[in-house]
Amino acid sequence: MEANPIVLDDTAGDVVVVVVEGEHDIYTAPTLRERLDEALDRGGGIVVDLTAATFVDSSVLGALLDARRRALEAGQGFVVCVGETVEPGVQRILDITGLVPVLPVLRQRDEAIEAARANGSGT
Amino acid sequence: MSARPEVLLTMPARPEGVGVVRQALAGMADALDFEAPVLADMKMAVTEACTNVVVHAYDETDGGVLEVEMRATEEGLTIVVRDHGTGIQPRPARSEPAALGLGLPLIAALSDAFELRGSAGAGTEVTMTFAYTRDADPANANPVTGTVGIDGRWDLDAPSPES
Numbered sequence: 493m494e495a496n497p498i499v500l501d502d503t504a505g506d507v508v509v510v511v512v513e514g515e516h517d518i519y520t521a522p523t524l525r526e527r528l529d530e531a532l533d534r535g536g537g538i539v540v541d542l543t544a545a546t547f548v549d550s551s552v553l554g555a556l557l558d559a560r561r562r563a564l565e566a567g568q569g570f571v572v573c574v575g576e577t578v579e580p581g582v583q584r585i586l587d588i589t590g591l592v593p594v595l596p597v598l599r600q601r602d603e604a605i606e607a608a609r610a611n612g613s614g615t
Numbered sequence: 616m617s618a619r620p621e622v623l624l625t626m627p628a629r630p631e632g633v634g635v636v637r638q639a640l641a642g643m644a645d646a647l648d649f650e651a652p653v654l655a656d657m658k659m660a661v662t663e664a665c666t667n668v669v670v671h672a673y674d675e676t677d678g679g680v681l682e683v684e685m686r687a688t689e690e691g692l693t694i695v696v697r698d699h700g701t702g703i704q705p706r707p708a709r710s711e712p713a714a715l716g717l718g719l720p721l722i723a724a725l726s727d728a729f730e731l732r733g734s735a736g737a738g739t740e741v742t743m744t745f746a747y748t749r750d751a752d753p754a755n756a757n758p759v760t761g762t763v764g765i766d767g768r769w770d771l772d773a774p775s776p777e778s
Binding site for chain 1 (some may be wrong): 630631633637651652655656658659662663666669670712715717718721724725752754758759762763767775776
């Protein structure tokens, strides 16, 4: 039983959702990087859903920013979503680093999937 | 309170220890009735300080010790994160991807007071204090400047996305 799971959800078809739950830091960042690599390899848009995440640190931001850069280079859409009631351990680091417009960060998974579809160059 | 709580944790400086420090900190902060937003800042700042020790303090093969001291004072909770390594240096990591370089700016933004002490070969000590009651958000006094650069590391001098 994994306490802080990171799983891929590809029910949205051309956009794969990386679902991140629980607390994540330097210990789990390598697993997050692996999942993001898998998501990038699918070739479509990527959404990282932090709705059920309770804590993320700068190791996690580093992994997200690397994946975002690679997605943009490959013409794949990349969007993060956090849900409506965001945990302070997630919201705070996004706010003070000014990364909300950069990543970018949206609320709902559905709108994030649409945005990831729209901001990729597609094929 | 006649005896204020004090905790000293000593453990191998490895990634899996950082979450353990957070758990201990949450227990201590709960006993001291800290509000949730301050606890969140504490957990973030202490995580970043411990991560610096894990990533930068020691040679990867030899390893070393991570020490965390938590002391309740009249004003707040003081947390010292200490190593006995070569100091926090932005040297390239070998087996893990390069760090973002946001650790110290985050610690400065999230703590009510912050001090970094160290010298070559004598280890590094980060002391952070979190007040029981805050008059202002410390992130306003010490904002994280800049944004991520093209190389994937944080560039403190880059224009912020909002500006």
